[in-house]
Amino acid sequence: MRSLGRSLYLRLNLLIIIVGLAVAILQGNSATAVVGSTQRGVLLPAIYGLFIICIAIIYFLKKSDNLGTEGALLFTVFLGMLLRTGYVLMYDIYTLQNDVGTFTGFGTSQVNTGHIGYAEYIYKFMKLPDMDPYELFPYFHPPVHYIIEALWLTLQRIIGVPEALAFENLQIPTLIYSGLCIVVMVHILDEMGIGEKGLVVGSIIMALHPKLIVFAGSVNNDALSLLMLLVTIWRVLVWINDKTYLNIILAALSLGIGMVVKLNTMITAFSIAVIFLVNLVSVIRHGNRVELRDTFLQYIVFAFVSIPVGLSFVVRNIVVFDKLPGIPTMTPDSSMYTGGASLWERFGIPSLSALHLEFPFHGVNASWASNTWVIMFQTRMFSESFPASIEPGVLAIAQIAYGASIAAGVILAIAFVIGCLSRILIDLREKEECIGNLFLLLTFLFIMGSYALFVLKYPYTCSSDYRYITSELAFLTIGFVWIMRRRDSIIGKILQGLAGVSVSVMLIGAMIFMLFCDFSVM
Structure with missing residues (x-):
């Protein structure tokens, strides 16, 4: 059933690790570190210039029939890592973060809050926190990620990386994780028996989606x-x-x-x-x-x-x-509390005005948006960014990309569910095993259901952030691969065209927005 060899997967993984280590070297020394976007005017055009050159190479290789599946996947993963590299190098560990906290360094005994503080605790005291896990936020989280970050900090300090830059390099493990998500998505599609062309198509969303680019620079x-x-x-x-x-x-x-x-x-x-x-x-x-x-x-x-x-x-x-x-919760007097809105306002189909197409960013405050799906759409594209100022042209691109992302999300989710159901019914009719598609469908439904229950139990705008269900992208990717297969019917071709255009506009628009929007001044 699998169509790709182990050697290709090994090369994809090595590519991601090599890029991650290269970024660690660039960000881990005073000569080349870009802390706080001080060299934004030079670095970002260079990254995007290299991206465009790669696109041109892909185009000419494809045109001359010299680009096979392996080459296409390697280029796709490299492009995805290039965008992640630009984001990680451009923005520090406090940009677009959630509950980030702070650090005071190895020489102090102070215990700090936030995801940085949790990693620092293990790095500094060389043990798991020995206090009530709900005493400081977010120490209630399981420790594996923070142990890895602490070991990474320790390794950097051993080889002489300045402590402040070592903490900036907390983004390196998450950069690698975000890149590996592309490879694992290819594994999933390969295991499903998707053809080689479908594997390339399926890798594009995971490689270029803005949420995974932001994840690359996260520290949680x-x-x-x-x-x-x-x-x-x-x-x-x-x-x-x-x-x-x-x-x-x-x-x-x-x-x-x-x-x-x-x-x-x-x-x-x-x-x-x-x-x-x-x-x-x-x-x-x-x-x-x-x-x-x-x-x-x-x-x-x-x-x-x-x-x-x-x-x-x-x-x-x-x-x-x-x-x-x-999970520790806030009080109902918080500006993020959505419990005062009706269930329909929170979970029903949002009106056009509620979608905030005119300014499609997450305002955090419940008075700006209390509908779960609106917040999900906004944070899927732009995380929790809310630009203090934005050029009209950049805003127009964001509006178009946001509308396209909503259309793509709805079309691909429907395509995935219908695709799973039809394949399950075909398998049952032909008395074949159907548990693969059943597993995918149930996992998607459980993820979406648990998300709705989570928002219901913790009625705050932050609970609706797309980061809690980013795994939905895997199922949208499967829906995209299925819908982009060759269609003979007119309706099929129309749906295929809508899906292709909406996904393309979403990804290209997001890249342009991230190029011209400075997230450090949100």
Whole structure:
């Protein structure tokens, strides 16, 4: 079923790591570091100039029939990493961050808040926090991401990187995670049996989407959480296609490690449980006792691997601090509180005026936007940016890209759901195994459902940020690949054209907006 060899995946991964290390060198020494966008006028045109040159090379190679699938994927990943590199080099660790916190350095005993403070604590004291995890925000998060960041800080200090620049380089692991998401998405599509052309088409959204570019420069655990959720989906699909003990162990490890990065990876456990049940029913119907025994044993192995790993931090907090998992919340008098709006205002189909097409940015304040889907659309494209000033031309591009992103999101989500349902029905009619498409559909529905429940339980504008469901991009990508296949009907060609145009306008518009908008003055 898979069409790509291991050597290509190895080269893609090496490319991402090499670019990440190159950025670490550029950002980790005083001669070339660009802290606070001091050389914006030189660096950004250089990055985008190189991007345009690469596009030109791709065009001429394609025109001369010298660009195969491997070359196209390598170029796509490189272009994605180039955009991420520009963003990371341009903006410091305080730009467009969520609950970022601060650091005071190794020589002090001060404990700081925020994601930077959490990583600094482990780096400085060389241990996990030994206080109530809800005493400081966001110490309630599982520690894997922060341990990696602390080790990275320590390594940099050992080789002589100045401490301030070492903290700037906290973006390097997230840069690599964001890049690896492209490769894992290709793995998922490859495991689904998508043809080589579809693999290239599918890699484009993950490579160029603005949310993943911003993730590359983040310092929180969102990028690694997204990566592990995608890895879990991929490894479960591998197990579905080849039900070996090794594959189910790798799937279990992916889920478990994902949960000690961020607990929301657990959402895949629900869809995994359903397909395990469906598979078990199928095995029982076959009446093969050996197959039934192996199935039970594999499920036991999955539980024994995933549960202890995934729940280790939760159990630690219960045993040591008598604290159950949860999220600290603000009070109803917060400007971000949306609980005063009706359920329809928060979850219903938004009106044109509620979409804020005239200024499509997230205003944080609930009086600006309280509709969950509006905030999701806004933060999907522009994160939590809210420009203090913006040129009319740049604003017009942002408006067009925002409208295109809404159209693309709706079209691709519908294409994904219909595509899954039709494939499930075809498999059932032909008495073929359908759990692969069922798993994807259920995972998408559980992710969207959990997002709505999360916003309902924590009624604040920040709860609707797209960063909580960025994994939706994987399913939109699948929908995009399916809809871009050759169509013979007029309706199919129209939908294909709408999808292609909306995705293209969304991605190109976002790149132009990021080129001309200075996020450091938000």
